[in-house]
Amino acid sequence: MAIGTGSSSQLLAGRLEIRPEEHAALVDGRPLSLTMRELQLLTTLASHPQRIMTREELFAEVWRSEPRRDDRSVDVYVSRLRAKLGQALPEIQLIHTHNGIGYRFSPDG
Amino acid sequence: MAIGTGSSSQLLAGRLEIRPEEHAALVDGRPLSLTMRELQLLTTLASHPQRIMTREELFAEVWRSEPRRDDRSVDVYVSRLRAKLGQALPEIQLIHTHNGIGYRFSPDG
DNA sequence: CGAGTTGTGAAAAACCAGTTAACGCAGGCA
DNA sequence: TGCCTGCGTTAACTGGTTTTTCACAACTCG
Numbered sequence: 668m669a670i671g672t673g674s675s676s677q678l679l680a681g682r683l684e685i686r687p688e689e690h691a692a693l694v695d696g697r698p699l700s701l702t703m704r705e706l707q708l709l710t711t712l713a714s715h716p717q718r719i720m721t722r723e724e725l726f727a728e729v730w731r732s733e734p735r736r737d738d739r740s741v742d743v744y745v746s747r748l749r750a751k752l753g754q755a756l757p758e759i760q761l762i763h764t765h766n767g768i769g770y771r772f773s774p775d776g
Numbered sequence: 777m778a779i780g781t782g783s784s785s786q787l788l789a790g791r792l793e794i795r796p797e798e799h800a801a802l803v804d805g806r807p808l809s810l811t812m813r814e815l816q817l818l819t820t821l822a823s824h825p826q827r828i829m830t831r832e833e834l835f836a837e838v839w840r841s842e843p844r845r846d847d848r849s850v851d852v853y854v855s856r857l858r859a860k861l862g863q864a865l866p867e868i869q870l871i872h873t874h875n876g877i878g879y880r881f882s883p884d885g
Numbered sequence: 886c887g888a889g890t891t892g893t894g895a896a897a898a899a900c901c902a903g904t905t906a907a908c909g910c911a912g913g914c915a
Numbered sequence: 916t917g918c919c920t921g922c923g924t925t926a927a928c929t930g931g932t933t934t935t936t937c938a939c940a941a942c943t944c945g
Contacts, residue, residue: 702922719799739902740924746903766901766932767812768799811933848891849935855893875890875943 678713680774682756685713694755701751704729708744709752712762712772721769745770787822789883791865794822803864810860813838817853818861821871821881830878854879 678685684693687710692699701709711728712720722741726734734740749762759776787794793802796819801808810818820837821829831850835843843849858871868885 704923738924739926742902743904743924746905749903764902765799813934847935848937851891852893852935855891859893873891 678710680713680716680761680772681759681776683713683752683761683774685710694752697755699751699755701748704744705748705751708741709748712770713774716772716774719765719768719771725769741770787819789822789825789870789881790868790885792822792861792870792883794819803861806864808860808864810857813853814857814860817850818857821879822883825881825883828874828877828880834878850879 676687678687682695684696685691685706686693687706690703690706692701692706692709707729708725711725722738723734725741726732726738729744730740745762745764749760752759752761761772761774761776763771763773765771785796787796791804793805794800794815795802796815799812799815801810801815801818816838817834820834831843831847834850835841835847838853839849854871854873858869861868861870865885870881870883870885872880872882874880
């Protein structure tokens, strides 16, 4: 479960810390270099830990619009996020695929 | 923040809990890894406890179409469901066969 | 027993996700 | 302006998973 520490909408998931307000995601205090979309997607996923989110839900929150049919944007960004998270946190899989449905963020890996 | 998104149509059958809205089926709180079809079939069966459902009824609700003659899809998926449920809940038989008719879900095993 | 029905493993087909590359666009800068 | 860089988007290829179909074994019941 994510713990918001009072004032800011800070998200914690093990060694990962997300500070949406500051456009920053940190692992062990070191900032990941994420693009805007990547950070938005990560924030959205991490805001709903353990909840399976459909591509439509993710697209709605991050892109703030409807995906066109056969849109693979979410998949592409999940892949990029995994690559960057995997660099900083090997052996830990935070983003899980649910075939036919969408993705789920698990703070426990 | 709300735990379930909205008041979902949650189904309970002993230690088994089904949350169709969240695409999840849990035993003792632990999620079963079911495919879409498996979950749909389980949900349909569990939505009509103690009622014998014909293959046609099940096919109509899950596949949303008419089965072709000699279609065994329902049987195959019942078999797979039983296997996965049996893993999580040994000694308990939730899905019963009614020869010549169809299947029945019994929450009491 | 014997005909009809159901259980189930496995091949085949269909579908879906992971990943990489290419393209266009915008901003920075000499 | 012309070049460079980085991001977002789209397309295409690849590999993996799910669904469907088939074959045969096991079972039910008269």
